[in-house]
Amino acid sequence: MPELPEVETSRRGIAPWIEQQRIMSITVRERRLRWPIPDALENNLTGQVVNGIRRRAKYLLFETDNGTAILHLGMSGSVRIIDPDEPAGKHDHVDILFGNGKALRFRDPRRFGSLLWTDDIETHPLLCNLGPEPLDDIFDGSYLWQEAQGRRVAIKPFIMNAKVVVGVGNIYASECLFIAGIHPKRRAGRISKVRMLALASAIKTVLQRAIEAGGTTLRDFHGGDGEPGYFQQQLDVYGRAGEPCRRCDHDLSMVVLGQRSTFYCKRCQR
């Protein structure tokens, strides 16, 4: 489910209910996520006050004086604020109860997500080797072009590589390449600086617009407050193989690249 805009939408939805609240108790029903939820999570976080919720890449970081909880939603995870008497469903793996009487409920049917704890967020192996945030000023066309020099990998997996830039998932990668007019299979190192400027700009615009729209709705995505996202109607290519290109009317194509479905227009993208 979640790409970066969905994670950011979730963060904004839950933050008002959680920030400055004390964690009263943590209920873990299923520890077997991508990595097992460590006992250290309950041991260190229970009784702490959440000073703030940040996002880095697609990770949500719950900061306390004692350390940081690291939550990743994987492919199918979601969080929402509930009243704690709401019965837990099959895949509701964790509830975190707060002093205000509300609870954060984490659901993840496929269990590709993770919930970890660290007392040193700066050196955590999942976070310390990540590339720049796409919406930061450090990320721009010059940076992207520089990183691409000597790289033979196709541009689509290149921009989905978190060491290059974080937060560009499968949906938005196709969308950004369409806007920039770049063929998804073009080798990263063989794209001109000018076109990389267009691509970096497209990445910023698409992600920013998606955040403002509250994330993409595919199947049943909801923000933390239960409101659905509204971006799907704005997708130009993703999931539209065989349908007409909005720019030139040519039938859109689909190809598998790096085991991921990739959508593009043969005529508009070179």
Place this chain on the structure above:
DNA sequence: CTAAGGACCTGTCGGC
């Protein structure tokens, strides 16, 4: 170092 493929899981959808 780079690039490619496998692995981890459950739910849903389309076709027969």
Place this chain on the structure above:
DNA sequence: TGCCGACAGGTCCTTA
């Protein structure tokens, strides 16, 4: 209606 295969928003790990 039921069964079966294909596919799904992520990303770490292994292999070459």
